[in-house]
Amino acid sequence: MDKNPKAANKRRPIRKPRAAASVDIEDLTAPSGYRALGPTSAVAASATVRAELLRWYDANRRDLPWRRAAEPGRGRGEERAYAVWVSEVMLQQTRVPVVVDYYCRWMARWPTVHSLAAATQEEVNEMWAGLGYYRRARFLLEGAKQIVEKGKFPCTASTLREVRGIGDYTAGAIASIAFNEVVPVVDGNVVRVMSRLYAIPDNPKESSTVKRFWELTGQLVDPLRPGDFNQAMMELGATLCSKTKPGCSQCPISSHCQALVLSSQNASIKVTDYPRVVAKAKPRSDFAAVCVVQIAQGLDQVIADMIGKDNFFLFIKRPEEGLLAGLWEFPSILVDEGKTDLPNRRKEMDKYLKQLLCIDVKQRASVILREDVGQHVHIFSHIRLTMFVEFMILNLKDDVDQLCKEGKDSIKVKFIYDDAVESMGLTSGIRKVYNMVKAFKEKRLSEQSQVPARKRSRRLKQ
Numbered sequence: 048m049d050k051n052p053k054a055a056n057k058r059r060p061i062r063k064p065r066a067a068a069s070v071d072i073e074d075l076t077a078p079s080g081y082r083a084l085g086p087t088s089a090v091a092a093s094a095t096v097r098a099e100l101l102r103w104y105d106a107n108r109r110d111l112p113w114r115r116a117a118e119p120g121r122g123r124g125e126e127r128a129y130a131v132w133v134s135e136v137m138l139q140q141t142r143v144p145v146v147v148d149y150y151c152r153w154m155a156r157w158p159t160v161h162s163l164a165a166a167t168q169e170e171v172n173e174m175w176a177g178l179g180y181y182r183r184a185r186f187l188l189e190g191a192k193q194i195v196e197k198g199k200f201p202c203t204a205s206t207l208r209e210v211r212g213i214g215d216y217t218a219g220a221i222a223s224i225a226f227n228e229v230v231p232v233v234d235g236n237v238v239r240v241m242s243r244l245y246a247i248p249d250n251p252k253e254s255s256t257v258k259r260f261w262e263l264t265g266q267l268v269d270p271l272r273p274g275d276f277n278q279a280m281m282e283l284g285a286t287l288c289s290k291t292k293p294g295c296s297q298c299p300i301s302s303h304c305q306a307l308v309l310s311s312q313n314a315s316i317k318v319t320d321y322p323r324v325v326a327k328a329k330p331r332s333d334f335a336a337v338c339v340v341q342i343a344q345g346l347d348q349v350i351a352d353m354i355g356k357d358n359f360f361l362f363i364k365r366p367e368e369g370l371l372a373g374l375w376e377f378p379s380i381l382v383d384e385g386k387t388d389l390p391n392r393r394k395e396m397d398k399y400l401k402q403l404l405c406i407d408v409k410q411r412a413s414v415i416l417r418e419d420v421g422q423h424v425h426i427f428s429h430i431r432l433t434m435f436v437e438f439m440i441l442n443l444k445d446d447v448d449q450l451c452k453e454g455k456d457s458i459k460v461k462f463i464y465d466d467a468v469e470s471m472g473l474t475s476g477i478r479k480v481y482n483m484v485k486a487f488k489e490k491r492l493s494e495q496s497q498v499p500a501r502k503r504s505r506r507l508k509q
């Protein structure tokens with residue numbers, strides 16, 4: 048550690064980090080009219096960098112199902128493009144090992160863009176469950192429909208950008224990997240490699256820097272093997288040129304790496320100073336009352352039947368726009384930070400159930416059990432959502448179908464059997480809430496089995 052941080056900071060080329068909103072990969076937008084420029088005198092070493100990088104990639108690339116599917120000469124261009132598209136969108140969500148599983152299941156179910164176009168949003172959401180950022184799954188489906196309607200898979204970066212949900216990054220990946228177009232791709236991994244290779248100290252989130260990354264990568268991309276070159280750059284960033292522990296001694300382009308040169312000349316500079324770390328904007332804090340409503344239709348001996356087949360869970364469909372658009376969840380309502388106490392949450396939840404779903408807890412059902420189950424914090428890219436979870440068992444006086452019919456038109460509700468919830472495609476936050484309730488029920492059942500029968504019903508209604 049530097050004993051004189053002030054002096055060290057003075058020497059470093061990195062400027063003070065500034066807060067910035069978190070950036071989506073497709074927000075790394077290429078400058079309008081950008082093009083692959085080809086080698087210039089300013090990048091004299093380009094040819095060597097390309098050759099060394101490709102040699103390393105050929106020897107070290109990971110064997111991944113979408114790479115096999117997109118190999119040159121394998122299948123039609125449309126098939127390769129679809130494989131690249133699906134995998135790239137998934138890779139924007141999570142790590143490679145997780146994507147392999149999702150990708151294989153997705154391709155087994157929808158092997159072509161035509162089969163995907165015939166799917167429903169609900170089916171796609173179920174398949175996507177757990178990957179997060181469901182807007183991307185919606186765009187995949189909408190994009191597939193658009194392509195099928197047009198009758199041809201676009202094969203250039205510029206025409207691919209016209210497809211719903213496809214931005215510069217995905218367009219570059221599909222065009223270069225599936226159709227051999229000489230265009231670059233710039234994702235977080237490429238930004239890391241390029242900022243080190245050229246020792247670029249600027250804020251990587253600023254549009255002028257992003258523009259520079261696209262231009263520099265465009266100059267470097269291999270004219271004969273653009274798809275492999277782009278994958279090699281991403282592979283290098285994902286493996287050797289990692290965020291905190293780059294393996295420079297094994298790096299195929301270390302002799303060209305400017306950050307490595309600077310770090311060898313000045314002990315206060317590290318290659319990990321590049322790219323400059325920009326503080327993320329603090330996520331907004333939201334608070335929600337969540338009520339897992341179980342309908343125990345026509346049952347009196349409820350606790351004994353808590354896990355019986357006649358029990359349903361109430362699900363509500365979220366609005367078609369906004370956060371988690373069109374996904375199913377348990378009844379939830381946002382509450383103010385200062386009003387997260389139990390009486391207020393219950394009051395808000397009862398109002399919500401009555402006004403929007405026509406479930407008047409007092410008039411049309413008897414509450415057999417209602418208890419706080421706990422809290423779960425779910426982090427979205429820009430929101431920290433604290434969910435206060437309640438579990439409520441209702442014994443309805445009317446038929447459950449009647450209840451559905453009377454829900455407000457704008458609100459879609461459905462009742463799902465306990466068994467079916469297990470296999471339902473739920474977001475990870477809602478799955479966590481469901482598991483909390485399951486654990487609560489199991490604990491309560493085991494406690495209940497130790498209580499004499501006469502005291503049981505009294506305890507339930509407390």
Ligand code: SF4
Binds near residue numbers: 301
């Ligand atoms: S030499 Fe090190 S820092 Fe430079 S590109 Fe290679 S792995 Fe990254």
